[in-house]
Amino acid sequence: MSLIIDIIHDFFPAAVAAIGFGAVSDPSPRSLLPIGLLGGTGHLARYLLMTFLDADIVTATLGGSLLIGFLTLLLAARVHQPLSCLYIPALLPMVPGKYAYKSVYSLILFVQSTHSSDEHFRYMMAFMSNATITFMVIAMLAAGATLPYFLYRDRSFSMTRQRHPKKQ
């Protein structure tokens, strides 16, 4: 029961977040539901990988973004939208905001702790570690979601085609 609540608690906020962030970039109204589904599913996949397989955040993010990438291939064909219009907003709930915040915070404390070499070093280490994780997670988001585009390049360019060709 608690697992179901956890799943709901993870899926729905991520789905709403994906739709909201998608709205910033002027989406087609018909793409909002698929964006929500993809955002929720990707984030839930990452949560499950981290909870049940003890995966680290970078590996789990790669898993979540790969799932988003492949599901986008299926959904984009149904709503006749380019892949990037669906997977970009769906990835945003997985942006490592906490790590990015800690990087900035550590950097400020690092700059202001020149009087103590111990603290100076500790904040530098904290900055390096948080910034590295932030960068790695963002890189995995892009790598995972765009892999299907590179694998099925021709197919991904024909998602917006709405009728069978006369030519060829």
Added chain:
Amino acid sequence: MSLSHLKIDNSPKSPFYDFIAEYVSYMLACGVHTARVISCATRICEANDLRMRLMTTSRSVVLSITDTDGNCETRVMAIENQAPSFRVNALLSRLSWQAYDEGLRLDELRREFQRIKASPRFPFPWVLTLVSIANACFCCLFGGDFMSCMVVAVATLAGFWLKRTLTSHGISRYIVFVLSSFTSSLIASVSILLNCNADIAIATSVLFLIPGVVLISGMVDTADGHILVGVSRLIDASLLILCIAIGLAFTLLLVKNSLIY
């Protein structure tokens, strides 16, 4: 839109070349990654027995179009600074397929292109509401309690409204991002007084500013071999992220003694 011509031969197809140049520059301005732009423009050209090559930088695009007789014309177009649009991306891509499958004439292509350009964006009040709810949900995902989610929603509302207002006054994007980030995070720091998850609220309050489209398009372009425009886009996104961090840093400097590291 500024258009400078470098015409080697003033052929009867010149208006068509002008259309292709405008189509390509508008698509790039909407944040579409380069391979898709090339694919769509090439499709329209192939439907009209033309061959196209293009080179793009972050601010301009150079097109060279050749007809079956070997006559070549070149167009240089500026890429305007405008907000990304998924809807325009989809509609322009669909237009290229219509040109290919249904053999649309130039006047039909132009009419449809102007209709797409003139079509209204997603309504701003809806965007404002959805973004605020989205960022509140983001706060919830990071473990924020109900009160911090509410604070984040209000902070996002203010920050996003400020971003749009400043942008409409033609202020530099970098200043807009610093000020929006500072305003959102400063309002989110009210959560310190309300005894809720202040660090989570401040961290999530600025995330609506992340330039996701530019970042991902830059990575796709770079991985796809369009290194010049890809790296330009990545540098552009990095500068915007730096601006977000500067705005957030100003707030943290003000409230850091009240936060637990």
